[in-house]
Amino acid sequence: MQTLDWIVLAGTLLAIVIYGTLKTRGSKNVEDYLKGGNTSKWWTIGLSVMATQASAITFLSTPGQAFNDGMGFVQFYFGLPIAMVVICMVFIPLYHRLKVYTAYEFLENRFDRKTRTLTAILFLIQRGLAAGITIFAPAIILSAVLGWNLLFLNIIIGFLVIIYTVSGGTKAVNVTQKHQMIVIFTGMIIAFILILNKLPDNITFSSALDIAGASGKMEILDFSFDLNNRYTIWSGLIGGTFLMLAYFGTDQSQVQRYLSGKSVREMQLGLVFNGLLKVPMQFFILLVGVMVFVFYQFNQAPVNFNPTATDVVLNSEYSEAYKAIQKEQNALFIQKKEAIETFVQEKNSTSITAIEANEIKYRELREKGQELIEKAGEAKSIKVESNDKDYVFIHFILNNLPKGLIGLLLAVILSAAMSSTASELNALASTTTIDLYKQQVGEKTEAEMVKASKWFTLIWGIMAIGVACVANLAENLIQLVNIIGSIFYGNVLGIFLLAFFFKFVKANAVFVAAFITQAIVITLFLLNEFEVINLPFLWLNFLGCVIVIAIASVLQSITPTNDTLHSS
Template identity: 80%
Template structure:
C-alpha cells in the first residue's frame, strides 16, 4: 500500500477544512427555528435535488457500490428501479400536504391526523433506525483512513465523528443544503476521472467494448433478472415492488430527506428537485457500479491481493497460519497466469467455451478468497483481535491508493470523505430536528426561538455522540451499503404504512394505528431474524412491502372491529 504524498494530503486537508469552515460560516444569523431547521425556505430546485442525492449518496455509496459490482456485477442497480415511481407519488401526495400544513417534520402531520402517541411512536422509530444508520456512515470513512494511515478504527471513528459534529451543529439546514450542492459537483468530477483512468490503464489492445465482453464472460454485466426466485436478493421485481416501498418510505417519511425538500421556496421547487433526483439517481448508481466492473476487469490483467484489507493480510501473515496463507497466494497466482491465456483466447475467438473457462477461473479465485477469509478469522480469534476479513468495501480504496496518479488520490479520498460528511450531517441535522420538534417542543412549555435553536444544537450533539458509539461497535457485515438498507427495511415499511393510512384510509383512527404499528414492528423484526437464521426465505427488500401491508391490514381490521363493537354497545 503506497503512502500518501504531500500533494494528496494538501488536497484532502483543504477539502475537509473547507467543509467545516463553510458550514460554520453559513450559520451566521440563524437565530430562529425556521432559518436553522428549514433554511429559511430559500432553496432552489437544483439545490434540493443535489442535496437529496448527496444525503443518500454517502461514503458507503462510493466505497461499497464498486465493491458490490466487483463481486456480484451490475444486478444491484435493480434495487433503484422503484425510485422514479416513488418520486412521482411523493410529488403528487406528500409534498403538497407537507407544504399546506407548514410542518417542520413529517411526523407533525400524524398528530393532526391521528393523535400524539402515534406521532411520537413514528418519530421514535425514525430516530432508532436513522441513529443506527448515522453510525454506519461515520464508520465507512473510518475504513478509508484506517487503510491510509494505519490507525485503528476506534480512534478514527471518534475523530471523524467529532469533525462531523462540529460542522453539523454549526451549520443548520441551509449550510447542509448549500454545501452538499458543491460536494456533489466534486463527487461527479472525481468519479468520472476515476472511470477514465481505469479504462486507460487496461492493456492497449483491450478496448472498452472488449472490457465489457470480459466482464460479461464472468456474469458481471447481467443487469436484469426477471425471476421470482427469492434466493436472488436483487431482481427486477424486488426493485420495482420492494424498492418502490423502500424509496417511498425513505424520501417521503424519513426526516433526513424530508428536511432537504421542506427547505424549498415553493411546492414547484420541491417537486422539481425530487424529479431531478429521480431522473439522475438511477444512471448515477449504474455508472458507479460500472466503475466497479471496470475495476474487476483491471484486476483480470493485474494481480489482485487475495484479500484487499492490508491490515487483515498482515495479521494472518504474522500468525501460525502464515504458511497456509502463502499456499493460497501461490494458487491464486497460478490461476491468474492461466487466466491470461484464457482471456486472450476468448478475445480472439469469442466462443462460449472460452467465456465459460474464464468464469470457472474466476470462481476458483473466489473460492480461494473465501478460504483466505477463514484463515484471517482464525488468526484474529486466536489473537483475540477484531479484524474485518470481509474485504468488499476495501476493493475500490485499494485500487485508488495503488493505481491513481498523485494528487488524484487526494481528490478521490476527498470525494469519499465529502460524501460521508454531507450524508452524516443531514442525518444528524434530521435527528436533532425530530427530537426537538416532535419530542422536546411537544412535551414542554412554550420556548423562545433562541431556546429552540439551542435545544436543536444540543440534541444534534447528543445524536452525534450516539452515532460515534454505534460506529465504534459496527461491523462490515456482508456489505456496508446492504447493512444500511437492511436497517432501513426493518423500520421503513411500518412507517410508510402509517403514512398511507393517514393519507388514504380516512375511517381509521389513532388507537387502531398505534396498536397495529406496535404489532407490525414486532412481526417484521421476527421475520428478519427468522430469515437470518434461515428458517424462512424472505430477502430484506421485501420487508418494506410486507411491513406496509401488515400495518395497513391490522389497523383496518382493528378499526372495523372497534366500530362494530361500539355499534353493538349502542
C-alpha cells in the same frame, strides 16, 4: 499517501467546512435553522437529496459489490423513480399546505400525539444507528488501509460534521452538500477515466465490457422469482418502491431536504431531478467497480483486499496454507490472462468457457482465503473482517492512482461521509426538538428553540460517534444501512398511507397496529438471519407496510372507538 495527497485531502475538507460555517452562521429563528428559510432552489434540493442518500458507504461498498457480483445491484434502485412520482403528487403538497417542520407533525393532525411520538421514535432509533454507521464505514476502512487510528477517525469525521451542522442548521447542510456532490462527481469520473487508461493498449472500453460480460458481471436484469436472489427486478420494483417511498416520503433526513424549498414546484422539481439522476449515478458507480474487476484481470490482485486481514493470517498458524493459496492464485492469474487475451482476439465459445471456469476457480480460492482469515482471527481471539468487498475500491485507489488524485478520491469518500451524516444529525435534531422536546416543554421563544436544536444536534453527533466506535462490520456496509432501514421503514410508511388514504381508520387502531407490526417485522428479520425462513430484507418494507395497514383496518372494524378523526 504523499504530501500532495494530504494537501488535497485536508484542503478540500476544510474548505467545505469553513464555507458552510461562514455562509450560514447566525440563524435567528426556527424556520431559518430547521427549514433553511424556505429559500432552496430545485437543483440545491436535488443535489442535497442525492448527497444525503449517497454516503461514503456508496462509494466504498458499491464498486466492491460490482467487483464481486456484477451490475445486478442496480435493480435495487428501480423503484426510486416510481416513489418520486408518488411523493411529488401526494406527500409534498400535503406537507407544504400544513407548513410542517417534520413529517411526523402531520400524524398528530391526522391521528393523535401518541401516534406522532411513536413514529418519531421509530425514526430516531433507525436513523440514529444509521448516522453512526455513516461515520464508521469510511473510518474502519481508512483505518485498515492507511493505518490510521480508528477512534481518531471516528471522532474527526464526526467533529467536522458537527461544526457546520450546529452552526448553520439545514441551510448549512444544503449548501455544503451541493459542493460535496461536485467533489464526488468529479472524483468518480476521474477514477473511471484513469481505470480505462490503465488497461492494456489493445483493450478498448467495448472490449472491457465484453470481458466483464464473459465473467458474468454484466447480468443486469434478473426476472426470476427465486427468493435466494436478493436483487431481482421484482424485489427492486416492489420492495424497492416501498423502501424509497418510506425513505424519501417519511424519513426526516430526506423530508427536511425538500421542505427547505421555495415552493411546491421547487420541491417537486428537486425530487424529479433526483429520480432521473440517481439510477444512472448508481449504474455508473457499479460500472466503475466492474472496470476495476477488468483491471485486475490484467494486474495481479491480492487474495484479500483488506490488508489488516492479510496481516493477521500471515502471522498465524495458517500462514503457510494462505501462502499456498496466494501461489495457486498467481498461477491461475496467468491462465486467466491468457484466456482473456484469447477471448479478445477470437471471442469464441471455447475462450468464454475458459474465462468462466477460471473465474469460478478464482472465487473458490478467495473463499478459501477468507475461511483461513476467519480461523486466524478466532485463534487470536480478535474480530477480523474476511469479506473484503468494501476494501476493493480503496485498495485500487491507493495502489494505482497518481499523487494528488489519491487525496482527491479520499476527499470524495470523506465528503460523502460528512454530507450524509450532516443530513442525519440535522434531521435527528429537528425531530427531537419539534416532535418530542416542544411537546414536553410547550411554547418557547424562537431563540430558545434554535438553541435547543443546536444542543440536540451536538448530542446526536456525540451519540453517532459513540455508535461508530462500537459498531461491527457486516457482510457489506451498503447492505447493512439498507437492512436497518428496512426493519423500520415499512411500518412507518404504512402509518403514513393509513393517514393519507384510509380515512375510516383512527388513532388507537393505528397505534396498536404499529406496535404489533414492528414486533412481527423484527421477528421475520431474526428468523431470516437464523435461516429459519428465506426472506430477503427488501421484502420487509413491503410486508411491514401491508401488515400495519391490515392490522389497523381489522382493529378499527372490530373495536368501537371514541377517537375523533382529525382533519388533514
